[in-house]
Amino acid sequence: RSFKGTFFHAPVCGGMEVLRDTLIRCDTEGRILEVLRPHAPTYAAALAEDRAAARLETLPKGTYALPGFCDLHIHAPQWPQLGKALDVPLEVWLQTHTFPLEARYTDLSFARRAYEGLVDDLLSNGTTTALYFATQHQDATRLLADICLTKGQRALIGKVAMDNPEQCPDFYVESTDAALRGTQAFIDHVRSLNSDRIKPVVTPRFIASCTDAALEGLGDIARRCGCHVQTHCSESDWEHNYVLDRHGREDTDSLDRFGLLTRHTVLAHANFISDANMQTIHERGAGVAHCPLSNYYFSNAVFPLKRALEKGVRVGLGTDISGGPSSSIYDNMRWAVASSRALHDGVDARLHWENRGIRDSQIDWRTAFYLATKGGGEALDLPVGSFEPGRYFDAQLIDPQAASGTIRLMDDLDSDADVLQKIVYTASKANIARVWVAAECVVGEAR
Numbered sequence: 001r002s003f004k005g006t007f008f009h010a011p012v013c014g015g016m017e018v019l020r021d022t023l024i025r026c027d028t029e030g031r032i033l034e035v036l037r038p039h040a041p042t043y044a045a046a047l048a049e050d051r052a053a054a055r056l057e058t059l060p061k062g063t064y065a066l067p068g069f070c071d072l073h074i075h076a077p078q079w080p081q082l083g084k085a086l087d088v089p090l091e092v093w094l095q096t097h098t099f100p101l102e103a104r105y106t107d108l109s110f111a112r113r114a115y116e117g118l119v120d121d122l123l124s125n126g127t128t129t130a131l132y133f134a135t136q137h138q139d140a141t142r143l144l145a146d147i148c149l150t151k152g153q154r155a156l157i158g159k160v161a162m163d164n165p166e167q168c169p170d171f172y173v174e175s176t177d178a179a180l181r182g183t184q185a186f187i188d189h190v191r192s193l194n195s196d197r198i199k200p201v202v203t204p205r206f207i208a209s210c211t212d213a214a215l216e217g218l219g220d221i222a223r224r225c226g227c228h229v230q231t232h233c234s235e236s237d238w239e240h241n242y243v244l245d246r247h248g249r250e251d252t253d254s255l256d257r258f259g260l261l262t263r264h265t266v267l268a269h270a271n272f273i274s275d276a277n278m279q280t281i282h283e284r285g286a287g288v289a290h291c292p293l294s295n296y297y298f299s300n301a302v303f304p305l306k307r308a309l310e311k312g313v314r315v316g317l318g319t320d321i322s323g324g325p326s327s328s329i330y331d332n333m334r335w336a337v338a339s340s341r342a343l344h345d346g347v348d349a350r351l352h353w354e355n356r357g358i359r360d361s362q363i364d365w366r367t368a369f370y371l372a373t374k375g376g377g378e379a380l381d382l383p384v385g386s387f388e389p390g391r392y393f394d395a396q397l398i399d400p401q402a403a404s405g406t407i408r409l410m411d412d413l414d415s416d417a418d419v420l421q422k423i424v425y426t427a428s429k430a431n432i433a434r435v436w437v438a439a440e441c442v443v444g445e446a447r
């Protein structure tokens with residue numbers, strides 16, 4: 001397939017590029033072969049050839065294609081409680097709301113209803129790649145993989161491991177053996193599907209929910225299978241202190257000792273990491289899912305994003321459904337920008353605004369856009385997130401004129417950068433006209 005239109009992307013952090021009237025040609029797998037600008041010598045011939053072969057899709061005038069988003073942290077089973085129970089601390093929220101909800105996923109018809117709704121919601125919000133925590137359950141977790149396959153979303157999925165009876169309720173706990181065998185069985189199952197869209201993930205929920213034996217065994221599985229790892233890291237005061245008490249070290253060092261901090265690891269939150277922790281994360285090549293909206297609710301905290309980026313840590317964005325009350329990466333881009341300006345040290349009205357908060361901690365919308373797209377792809381080592389040869393054509397089409405949309409453009413006033421900035425700050429679901437994964441239309445109608 002090939003696509004002609006105007007594309008926005010961020011090939012580097014903090015940068016944006018506009019590709020006007022550009023032709024993007026893909027191979028049969030949906031990977032980008034060529035990006036031809038109008039002045040390219042082969043542009044006219046390629047355009048004519050693709051048109052003649054009926055494989056050209058011309059994007060409507062006045063629309064803009066952006067890379068699809070990568071959401072690096074989602075609890076799939078928590079979608080039914082999105083926007084509920086945000087006023088209690090993490091440890092209370094888990095025991096009174098979240099574990100009872102997740103325990104329901106032994107019921108496969110409930111699981112189907114929730115997971116189909118979730119995947120539709122995410123795709124129509126422009127999220128083409130999702131890194132999911134599922135539940136403890138083998139069958140419901142396989143069902144999530146099937147639903148992602150059917151609906152066409154690129155997904156990395158983990159059967160959640162939680163075998164510590166001291167932190168997990170008796171209605172939602174498994175044996176160490178079940179945690180390890182179940183993780184291995186799910187990896188084998190996903191690999192037997194033979195799809196490059198779905199990948200298995202070793203998923204110790206967090207240190208508190210796992211015994212040392214499980215953490216050790218999961219580290220072994222991750223090493224042997226070479227697959228991705230995801231877990232929560234230094235998210236809240238209670239959780240961070242629990243690990244200090246139990247292991248005498250911080251989450252980062254503890255995970256590292258169990259072999260769970262690898263090039264394929266994504267740590268959710270990482271709010272309370274020290275400079276030394278940051279260095280370890282960088283050395284191991286692990287990535288961070290920055291979940292700004294969730295961090296406000298659970299931790300009154302802001303992840304030290306700028307410091308991480310300066311250090312070269314790979315960072316992307318996560319919604320943390322349902323710790324954050326929105327399934328939209330647009331909302332999380334906005335919160336990433338706003339929270340980076342937040343007042344870490346209290347408000348002192350006598351200070352000039354530039355001197356409040358933590359110096360040099362601010363990011364702008366360009367950085368947020370990179371994190372939501374190519375940053376997420378890089379953190380996962382997946383070739384997605386920008387319109388460059390070799391990457392999959394995972395994209396969303398923005399129609400600023402959509403009837404119930406929320407973008408207001410002024411043709412004679414807005415530069416290209418203004419248009420993208422307005423999209424980042426004001427787009428809503430109604431503005432997302434089409435979504436593609438690997439050049440295949442998964443939302444809206446291909447023309």
Ligand code: GUN
Nearest residue numbers: 075098205206232320323
């Ligand atoms: N820590 C352990 N489990 C969870 C969860 O489901 N959500 C969040 N935000 N933190 C967690």
Ligand code: FE
Nearest residue numbers: 232268320323
């Ligand atoms: Fe989470």
